[in-house]
Amino acid sequence: MTRTPTHPALAFLVLGALLVSSPTTLGQSCSFKPVLQGRVCTKPGAPCKPPTVGSGHVGKCTTEGLRPEALACECQGSPTPSYNITLSPLTPTYIDTDVATSTITVIAFNGFSGTVDFSCTVSGLSHPAPSCANPAAAIVTDGSATSLLKVSASTSAAEGTYTVTVNAVDGHGRPPDNGAQSSSVSVSHVRWILVGGGRIAILTFVALLALWSVRLLWRNERDAWR
Amino acid sequence: MERATPVAQRERCVAMSSQPLLHAKLDLAVIRLPWLSREFLLRSSLVALFVLLTYQFPWQWLRFVTSAAVLRICASLGMATARVSFDTIRIQGQLFRVVIACTFVDVLMGSIPLLWDVRKSLHRNASRLLAVAVIFFVLNLVRLAIAQVLYFRGVPWTLADEVLGGFAYFAVWLFVWRQRTWRLLREV
Numbered sequence: 087m088t089r090t091p092t093h094p095a096l097a098f099l100v101l102g103a104l105l106v107s108s109p110t111t112l113g114q115s116c117s118f119k120p121v122l123q124g125r126v127c128t129k130p131g132a133p134c135k136p137p138t139v140g141s142g143h144v145g146k147c148t149t150e151g152l153r154p155e156a157l158a159c160e161c162q163g164s165p166t167p168s169y170n171i172t173l174s175p176l177t178p179t180y181i182d183t184d185v186a187t188s189t190i191t192v193i194a195f196n197g198f199s200g201t202v203d204f205s206c207t208v209s210g211l212s213h214p215a216p217s218c219a220n221p222a223a224a225i226v227t228d229g230s231a232t233s234l235l236k237v238s239a240s241t242s243a244a245e246g247t248y249t250v251t252v253n254a255v256d257g258h259g260r261p262p263d264n265g266a267q268s269s270s271v272s273v274s275h276v277r278w279i280l281v282g283g284g285r286i287a288i289l290t291f292v293a294l295l296a297l298w299s300v301r302l303l304w305r306n307e308r309d310a311w312r
Numbered sequence: 313m314e315r316a317t318p319v320a321q322r323e324r325c326v327a328m329s330s331q332p333l334l335h336a337k338l339d340l341a342v343i344r345l346p347w348l349s350r351e352f353l354l355r356s357s358l359v360a361l362f363v364l365l366t367y368q369f370p371w372q373w374l375r376f377v378t379s380a381a382v383l384r385i386c387a388s389l390g391m392a393t394a395r396v397s398f399d400t401i402r403i404q405g406q407l408f409r410v411v412i413a414c415t416f417v418d419v420l421m422g423s424i425p426l427l428w429d430v431r432k433s434l435h436r437n438a439s440r441l442l443a444v445a446v447i448f449f450v451l452n453l454v455r456l457a458i459a460q461v462l463y464f465r466g467v468p469w470t471l472a473d474e475v476l477g478g479f480a481y482f483a484v485w486l487f488v489w490r491q492r493t494w495r496l497l498r499e500v
């Protein structure tokens with residue numbers, strides 16, 4: 087025995103077929119149209135997803151065919167090469183009259199390559215502040231490059247905590263997508279003390295061991311003679 | 313004791329003539345000096361290896377725990393304390409950085425080859441070493457606390473920390489010596 091579809095069921099099937107054949111006919115919402123590198127945008131003017139860095143990634147609405155109510159949202163333009171910079175924490179975190187260092191890493195996006203120049207500034211409430219030399223330029227060739235940031239303090243540097251900010255520009259004068267990066271360092275002229283055994287501890291131990299060995303040998307010798 | 317007397321007399325003559333020195337050397341050659349046993353030499357080599365291996369790791373967690381314990385002990389003794397970083401503490405305005413040697417982990421690792429009993433199972437040895445680790449940790453904290461107290465009472469840091477550290481190492485050696493299962497000297 088076969089079943090024949092009822093009228094409400096037929097209507098449902100027809101509606102479904104319409105939705106499948108033309109997804110943009112209902113309302114004004116954008117269709118999700120995968121474009122370059124699989125990125126889409128959700129509405130006109132919205133950033134493309136997944137987000138990328140660089141320009142040329144903002145979705146744009148276009149009409150589809152002759153139907154003005156049907157909009158397609160697509161990401162136009164190819165992503166612009168760009169880069170981010172990251173700073174590792176300055177180590178040591180406390181300096182007296184020595185140098186704290188940090189590694190600057192340039193992370194390239196969208197095939198970015200070229201030279202990135204750095205400049206650094208030290209800011210803080212106390213003066214005079216420690217100094218930092220501009221880090222050497224990094225040449226990005228295969229996706230990333232590093233440079234070394236050095237912050238040095240002299241005896242005249244005032245005690246306190248300072249923020250060291252690194253700015254970068256590429257060959258076209260463009261800054262990194264994530265902007266300037268900062269790390270902090272503190273200056274303390276209090277003398278450092280390293281806790282733990284050192285040479286004198288070892289020497290003391292060796293001296294005690296020698297005395298103990300002599301005593302042991304002497305006792306053995308004495309027992310042998312008895 | 314009686315034998316020792318003539319040798320001592322000849323040694324006194326060394327500065328005057330080289331001939332007695334020759335005799336003295338010959339006499340010393342006759343004396344049979346004890347040799348260290350192979351087992352002890354092997355274990356000693358392993359001590360060096362284990363200590364070298366220990367310094368290949370940063371032991372950050374242990375340095376943090378040790379500095380935290382010292383911080384608490386000093387605070388309980390009425391000292392002004394503050395943590396600066398994971399391994400650095402400020403006590404009475406003075407910065408102290410806890411390095412690996414301060415944790416006694418090198419001493420513990422170096423003791424393993426000397427404390428390992430080859431006749432016992434791995435489990436029993438591991439249990440024993442765990443107990444030893446706890447003992448060493450407490451001993452280390454005691455010596456660090458004493459060092460801090462001595463230092464802030466005017467004793468120079470070299471004396472307060474390092475010389476005391478040497479005594480602590482020696483205490484560990486005496487402990488190892490009492491616990492040993494190996495012979496120091498070769499059997500003749």
